[in-house]
Amino acid sequence: MQPLSPTDPDRIGPYRVFAELGRGAMGRVLLGAGPDGRLVAVKTIREWLVEDEEFLARFREEVRKSTQVSGLYTAAVIKARPHDPVPWLASEFLRGPTLDAAVKAGGPLPEESALRLAAGLAAALESIHAAGVIHRDLKPGNVILEANGPRVIDFGIARAAEGSDLTRTGALIGTPGFMSPEQTRSQPLTPASDVFSLGSVLVLACTGAGPFTGSSTLDTMNNVVRAEPDLDGVPVRVRSLVERCLAAEPADRPSPAELLALIGPLPPTSRPWPDPVAALEGEQRLAIARFLDEAEEEPTRVDFGGPTLVTDPNRPTWVQSPPPEPERTPPPPRPGPPSPPQPGPASPPRPPVSTPNPAAGAGSAGGSGDGSGAGIGAAFFVVALIIAALVWYENRGGGDDDEPSDREAYVEDCRDDGYSASDCETSWSNDPSFTWTGELHTEWDEETTPWEEETTDSGPSQSEVYIAECEADGYSQSECETSWYNDPSYTWTGQLYEGQSQYEVYVEECVADGYSEADCDASWYEDPSYTWTGVLH
Incomplete structure (x- = not known):
């Protein structure tokens, strides 16, 4: 995890970003937080690829397919904007080290942990392939060892199994040492290619080195195509799985479902990984806490019924009072995911108090008890109030004809907070106050103001209730969160949601x-x- 550079944006879409989680040849992954404070992983593509239409088409295909991939062993996609000037994708943030980092820091995994890893990766590939996707870059750096099991990330070079090949002819995409022979030769791929990569990942997890590692990248790729894999040090039970996965012919490799059958049921455990992995997760939590503590707090916006002071030190402006409610037909309600809880109304801001002239206040500084200092302070306070009232009265009158309309000011403030123009226009149409408060209005409410709705319900959000009830029924947090993202009813029924995702519907x-x-x-x-x-x- 690395700090951001001064040239990096501090916001991508609706997400504030704090640190860099990783980077590759085609993109970066940043640690971010949504409006509700939940941490996310935000992936952006490299600037030099923004003009590459073939790559953009592949990224859009990745986004479309990733929304359909759901399971216990993959990272759920939360939001994406593949058509933005710099396309991005936000997925749930997974706590834990990568398999690569875990092996480097703590050494190879014991046999029992390696079998759990094999079962988790097979289940992940089963979900990925069921959505019509070939991952094409399954490697130790793309496997997160969470506290409750492995998770597969980064569909950065994935493509639809039934789609056209958007990769340039002859281009080689993947990680040498973890590619299949057919991928190394730039031949058409099938899901069996990912199974070959799974076998190579298991060998590294058990020995600390890949089965085809050579003295150079060219030697490694040549070994993948022509040499026998080096399986020395692989435990017996894991070796029987690896040998089948690393078959040279795709048709000879087992499917993920067949691998799960070969592994058989594993006993439940609360600690699937050895202690060094847990220690790395603890270090990661401390690093995240440090980055979040060092981040500056965002400006607070308050609304107390009158003119609204936007307490942003960079733009201290008074916003006009809401105009009278125009006659318009409200749009039909559009039920959607509940908005994250907003903070309650803050106290009205105090008017600025001018600093007394040092010379005039000398008697007060000397500690005399004649009360002259207090009188001067009170006078300046009254003057400040009068000035504030005059400024408000002038703004209320509408100002010059050149000033932007209420709608234009609303959309401009909304876009300054990282939302798209279309989102801001929709929010303006649905917001009865006609005053930007920092949160989008996705549906019309003609009876309440934004703050009235927040102050009448200070309890847990709908997602928190859903996940709490789900966990109370014995499911893990990751299972419950995945069910919440896919369940269009947003109501826990006692069973994990396995129907169509919102995208599919x-x-x-x-x-x-x-x-x-x-x-x-x-x-x-x-x-x-x-x-x-x-x-x-």
């Missing part, structure tokens, strides 16, 4: 209304409600 309903799948896919990413209403965004 949205696109299916959109296509049923006569739109193309491509149009529906683009609308999904632009629609802040993630609920099909009959109109493309």
Whole structure:
């Protein structure tokens, strides 16, 4: 984990970013936090690839397919904007070291932990392949050892199994030493290629080195294609799995489901990894806490019914009072995921108090008891109040004709906070106060103001209730969070949600209304409600 450079943005979309989690040839992954404070991993592509139409098409395909990949052993995609000037994708942040870091710091995994790793990776590939995706870069650096099991990340060079190959002809994409022979030769791939990579990952987990490692990248790639794998030091039970995964012919390799059957049921445990892995996770938590503590607090915006002072030291401006409610027909309600809880209303800001002239206040500084210092302070306080009232009265009058309209000011403030123009326009249409408060309004509310709704409900959010009830029924936190993201009802029923994801429901309903799948896919990413209403965004 590395600090951000001065040239890095402090916000990507709605997410504040604090540190760099990792980087590769094609992109970076940053630690971020959403409006509700939950940590996320935000992936952006390299600047030099922004003009590469082939790569952008592949990234958009990755985003589309990643939203359909769900399971206990993959990172859930939370939000994505593949059409932004610098495309990005946000997924849940997974706590724990990579397999690569764990082996380097603590040595090879014991046999029991290696078998749990094999079962977790096989289950992950089963979910990935079921969504029609080939990962194409399964390696130790893309496996996170969470406290409750392994998780597979980074679909950065994944492509749809049934889609056209968007990679340039003859291009070699992957990690030498963990690629399959057919991938090394730039031949067409099948899901069996990921199974070969799984076998190589298991060898490194058990021995600290890959089965084909050579003295150079060219030697390693040549070994993948022509040499027998080096399995010295691999435990017997794991070796029987690895030998089948590393078969030269794709047809001879087992499927992920067959691998799970070969491994058989494993006893439950609260500590799947050795102590050095837990120690690395503790170090990661401390590093995250340090980055978050060093981050500056965001400006607080308050609304107490009158003119709103935006307490941003860089833009200390008074915002006009809300205009009278115009006659308009409210848009139909669009039920969607509940907004994260907002802070309650803060106390009204104090008017600025001018500093007395040093010469005039000399008697007060000397400690005389005649009260002249207090009188001067009171006079300056009254003057400050009068000035503040005059400024407010002038602004209330509407100002010059050249000043932006209320709508333009609202959208400008909203976009300054990192939201897109379309999101801000929608929020303006749904916001009865017509005053930007730092949070989007995704549905119309004609009876309450933004703060009234927050102050009447200070209890846990809907997601917290859902996950708490799910965990009380014996499921893990990651299982419950995945179920929450996919469950369109957002109500715990006693069973993990295994039906269609919101994305699938949205696109299916959109296509049923006569739109193309491509149009529906683009609308999904632009629609802040993630609920099909009959109109493309």
